[in-house]
Amino acid sequence: MATPAALDAQNASVPRGRLPDARWTALEIAFWLIPIACFFLLPNYRVLASQILITALFAVSLDLILGYAGIVSLGHAAFFGIGGYTAGLLAVHGWHEPISGLVAAAAVATLAGYLVSFLVVRGGDLTRLMVTLGIGLMLWEAANKASSITGGVDGLSGVTIDPILGLWKFDIGGRTAFIYAFVVVFIVFLLIRRLVNSPFGLSLRGIREGGKRMPAIGAPVPRRLRTIFTIGAAVAGIAGALLAQTTQFVGIDTLGFPRSAELLIMLVLGGTGRLYGGLVGAAIFMVAQDYLSGINPVYWQLWIGLFLVVIVLFARGGILGGLDKVRARFSGRKATR
Amino acid sequence: MIGNIVGVLFDGVAYGSLLFIIAVGLSVTLGLMNFVNLAHGAFAMLGGYVCVMMMTRLGVPFLAALPAAFISAAVVGVVLERTLYQRLYRATHLDQVLFSIGIVFMSIAITTYFFGASQQPVTLPAYLRGQVHFLGIDFGVYRSFLIVVVAALTVALQYIIERTRFGSQVRASVDNATAAAGLGINVNRVFALTFALGSGLAGLGGGLGIDVLGLDPTFPLKYMVYFLLVVSVGGTGTIKGPLFAALILGVFDVAGKYYLPQVGGFVIYALMVILLIAFPAGLYGPRV
Numbered sequence: 242m243a244t245p246a247a248l249d250a251q252n253a254s255v256p257r258g259r260l261p262d263a264r265w266t267a268l269e270i271a272f273w274l275i276p277i278a279c280f281f282l283l284p285n286y287r288v289l290a291s292q293i294l295i296t297a298l299f300a301v302s303l304d305l306i307l308g309y310a311g312i313v314s315l316g317h318a319a320f321f322g323i324g325g326y327t328a329g330l331l332a333v334h335g336w337h338e339p340i341s342g343l344v345a346a347a348a349v350a351t352l353a354g355y356l357v358s359f360l361v362v363r364g365g366d367l368t369r370l371m372v373t374l375g376i377g378l379m380l381w382e383a384a385n386k387a388s389s390i391t392g393g394v395d396g397l398s399g400v401t402i403d404p405i406l407g408l409w410k411f412d413i414g415g416r417t418a419f420i421y422a423f424v425v426v427f428i429v430f431l432l433i434r435r436l437v438n439s440p441f442g443l444s445l446r447g448i449r450e451g452g453k454r455m456p457a458i459g460a461p462v463p464r465r466l467r468t469i470f471t472i473g474a475a476v477a478g479i480a481g482a483l484l485a486q487t488t489q490f491v492g493i494d495t496l497g498f499p500r501s502a503e504l505l506i507m508l509v510l511g512g513t514g515r516l517y518g519g520l521v522g523a524a525i526f527m528v529a530q531d532y533l534s535g536i537n538p539v540y541w542q543l544w545i546g547l548f549l550v551v552i553v554l555f556a557r558g559g560i561l562g563g564l565d566k567v568r569a570r571f572s573g574r575k576a577t578r
Numbered sequence: 579m580i581g582n583i584v585g586v587l588f589d590g591v592a593y594g595s596l597l598f599i600i601a602v603g604l605s606v607t608l609g610l611m612n613f614v615n616l617a618h619g620a621f622a623m624l625g626g627y628v629c630v631m632m633m634t635r636l637g638v639p640f641l642a643a644l645p646a647a648f649i650s651a652a653v654v655g656v657v658l659e660r661t662l663y664q665r666l667y668r669a670t671h672l673d674q675v676l677f678s679i680g681i682v683f684m685s686i687a688i689t690t691y692f693f694g695a696s697q698q699p700v701t702l703p704a705y706l707r708g709q710v711h712f713l714g715i716d717f718g719v720y721r722s723f724l725i726v727v728v729a730a731l732t733v734a735l736q737y738i739i740e741r742t743r744f745g746s747q748v749r750a751s752v753d754n755a756t757a758a759a760g761l762g763i764n765v766n767r768v769f770a771l772t773f774a775l776g777s778g779l780a781g782l783g784g785g786l787g788i789d790v791l792g793l794d795p796t797f798p799l800k801y802m803v804y805f806l807l808v809v810s811v812g813g814t815g816t817i818k819g820p821l822f823a824a825l826i827l828g829v830f831d832v833a834g835k836y837y838l839p840q841v842g843g844f845v846i847y848a849l850m851v852i853l854l855i856a857f858p859a860g861l862y863g864p865r866v
Contacts, residue, residue, distance in 0.1 A: 313672050360855055366671040367614060371810045372854055378803060379847040386840060498799070502679055509676055543687035549680030553673045554665060 272517065273427065280419055287415040291422040293527045295483045298426045300507045300519030301433060302476035307505075308514030309437060310469045311449035312361060313370050315501055316377025317477055319357075322496030324350045324478030326384065329397045329491035337403040343425065343482045350478020351471055358470035362463045374498070381496045397491040411487070418487035425483055429476060436472070437516060445469055449514070506549060512559030521560055585716070586833050592721035594828020595728035596790055598821050600783035600801075601808035602735065603776020605820045608809055609752045610772055611667050614674045617681035618780055618805050619798030623689065625651040625781025626793040630698045640703050644785050651781020656774040664769065682798045689795040700788040720789055727786065731779070736817050748772055803850070804831075811853045 279290045299321055306312045327346040336342060360372050384391045391397055404410040409417045436442055444460045455462050485491045494500060503526070511522025534541040556563060604618040625647035632638040632646055658681075666674055706723055709716040739745040750758040751768050759765045784793070791801065804827065812823030827846065834845030 307672070313675060315675070360851070363855070367608070367810055368854055370614065370671070370675065371806060372851055374803060374806070375847050375851045375854070379844060379851070382844045382847060386844065505676065505679070509672075539687050539690050542683045543691075546680040546683030546685075546687065549676050549683070550662070553669070553677040553680070554662070557673065 269517075272520075276423055280423075284414070284416075287419045289527070289531060291415055291419040291487055292484070293524050294419075294422045294426045295480050295487070296504075296507070296527060297520040297523035298429060298483070299477055299480035300504055300511070300523045301430065301516065302473045302480060303504055303508050304513060304516065304519045305433065305437070305476065306470050306473040307508065308518065309442065309445045309449065310466055312466065312470060313366055314361070314373040315370050315498070315505070316373035316375070317473070317504055318496055318498070318500035319373075319377040319380045320350045320354055320474040320477035321481035321484075321500065322380060322384070322491075322493075323353050324481030325485040325491045325495045326391060326397065326481075327478070328482035329400045329485040330390070332400040332402055332486070332489075333397065337401055339402050339405055339421070339486050342402075342486065343479060346482030346485075347475050347479045350481070351475040354471040354474020354478075355467070357474070358467040361470055362466045377496065377498060377501055381493065381498070384493050384496055391491075391493070394493055396493060397485075398489075400485060400489040400491065402486050402489060411489070415487070422483050422487055425479065429479055433476065434516060441465070441468075446514075503545075506545060508559075509549070509552060510559050512561035512563075515561050518559055518561050525560070586836050587829060588717060589721060590829030590832035591825060592718075592724045592828070593790060593832055594825035595725055596783055596787045597801075597804055597808055597828055598824035599728050599731060600780045600787070601805040601824060602817070602820050603773075603779045604805050605809045605812060606748070606752075606772050606776045610748065610755075611663075611769055613663065613667060614671050615663075615678050616675060616802055616806070617678040617685065617798060618776075619801050620682055620685040621651045621655055621777040621780040622784030622787070622801070623685065623793070623795075623797040624654060625784035626788050626797065627689065627693065627698070627784075628781070629785035629788065630700060630793065633700070640700075640706070644782060647785035648778040648782040651784070652774040652778030655777025655781075656770055659770055659773040663773065664766070667769075682802070685798055686795045693795070695795055698788065698793040700793070702789060724786060724790070732817065732821060739817060744768075744771070803847075807846075807850050811850070811857065 276290060276294060280287060283290070299317075302320075303314065303317045306314060306317075324346040327349045328342045331342045331345060336345075357373075357376055360376075361369050364372070385393055388394075402411055405417065405421055409420070411417045411421075437445075444455065444465055447458075447460065448455050448462055448465060481495060484495070507522035507526040508519050509522070510526055511520065512518030530541065533544060552559065600622045601618070603621075604615060607613050607615050607618070628650045629640075629643045629647045632643040633640060638646070662677075666677055669677075702720055706720045708719050710719055710722065737745075739748060747758070747763050747768050750761070750763060751765050755765050758768075784797075787793075791797070807827060808820050808824045811827070812820035827849075830849055831843075831846045834841065834843075838845065
């Protein structure tokens with residue numbers, strides 16, 4: 242994950258004599274035009290496209306804590322599920338307004354993330370891994386056993402959502418759902434983008450690269466980690482709520498370990514610690530899943546496993562990391578490893 | 579009532595000793611190579627399937643199939659260690675986690691492809707079935723057999739680690755691999771041998787555990803947490819740490835499922851989080 246090469250590669254894309262700044266590049270603008278183009282050109286895939294957008298946001302939320310702060314989490318789906326169930330339960334019990342439901346889900350996930358962050362910041366990698374895994378499993382088990390509230394393994398159905406702002410009704414073709422998901426994902430992404438380019442975001446990278454040295458320059462490491470973990474949980478909660486509202490259903494698998502593992506895979510596939518890695522990874526993963534698991538679900542698991550092994554052994558940095566290396570080579574500067 | 583408690587304790591100890599025999603190899607991998615191997619359960623599954631296939635397809639008796647489970651898991655373990663695992667000893671924990679999740683997914687897919695997704699049946703030999711009536715309480719013969727086997731293995735392991743030359747090389751490498759290499763210990767060979775031993779024990783545990791844990795392609799994922807828990811609670815570098823942790827875990831899990839069935843697996847996960855918070859470095863020893 243946190244190789245100095247990744248940072249070098251990032252810096253390599255900045256022209257000399259200019260500090261890295263948060264200006265929008267043409268590439269970024271082009272990237273965000275892709276989903277809009279999909280909306281108009283591939284109307285039959287709007288449902289898949291909105292799920293990709295939501296998953297991409299979820300992946301970015303993991304990138305905040307893993308890619309930027311270096312906390313390995315195996316239970317990030319817990320917050321996704323909390324957000325989903327909050328939004329879903331509100332809608333089932335009579336609160337059908339979508340935007341306030343989204344805010345409520347974010348609030349609950351934030352609170353949960355804040356509480357968990359105290360446990361996670363303690364200890365080394367292995368303890369963090371186990372604690373996040375354990376909390377994820379606990380929530381799954383709780384949702385499974387409390388089937389009178391959550392619907393158990395059958396999932397929570399009967400989620401009805403009012404038209405957005407009283408104007409746009411959710412339709413079968415997924416038109417409203419797509420626009421809603423796109424707008425929310427984009428706004429949250431803007432905030433995250435601002436955050437990681439702020440001094441706070443830079444201090445997180447400092448912690449990732451050298452956690453022992455950061456206190457020496459006055460950075461309160463545990464507090465920074467708690468903050469970003471809470472923010473990551475909040476964003477995951479928003480993503481979960483979006484999925485619940487747009488699909489009008491909450492499955493128990495939103496809380497499960499496989500969901501956390503898949504998320505990790507997407508992020509690593511795209512490249513960690515670079516904001517767009519999660520977006521690219523989620524898009525490629527979900528399109529591949531849609532295509533390959535249609536052929537045979539067993540093969541899909543084999544491919545994904547093989548793929549992970551190959552990525553770890555030969556292609557650390559993921560797709561975007563690989564592209565950066567290629568670009569660095571073409572611009573005459575050898576990419577350092 | 580007393581009989582009930584003794585019965586639960588007994589089942590819990592049998593369950594815990596199985597967990598121990600599977601997870602002890604993981605504790606060595608983690609202590610020795612500092613490698614977070616989530617795929618350890620895949621070796622146990624391999625042992626289990628070797629056992630079942632030898633019994634059902636070749637008609638080998640149960641007790642003769644167990645050594646085969648040990649050997650096949652150990653061989654696959656050493657091959658994987660030399661070809662893949664050893665490349666990642668210096669990698670970050672994230673890379674190791676991803677790599678071993680990849681191995682888990684592949685093992686699940688391959689097993690499903692060859693043997694189907696259903697539970698594998700096992701017929702224990704007649705002399706291991708049934709109950710023994712002792713002091714007014716029924717004890718399962720197979721579970722008693724398990725406890726005896728694991729107790730014998732634990733003594734043997736303790737002897738190997740504490741008294742033999744190989745054992746002292748292992749301990750030296752766990753403490754400080756660089757210094758051990760400087761003293762002329764072939765650390766790579768120690769790594770490979772311990773990895774083989776650990777995988778072999780997992781395979782043996784997988785074979786022994788078919789009757790208790792069940793066996794289907796999702797085995798490595800289903801029990802991953804339990805193995806990791808044994809190791810992270812028990813600490814690394816000792817035999818008694820993981821043993822103690824495995825027994826606690828076994829008893830609590832069985833008791834939780836027996837007395838509080840509506841809560842299910844919740845007890846064990848809650849226990850895990852509490853223990854990890856209270857003892858971030860494991861019950862024994864400062865190392866994790």
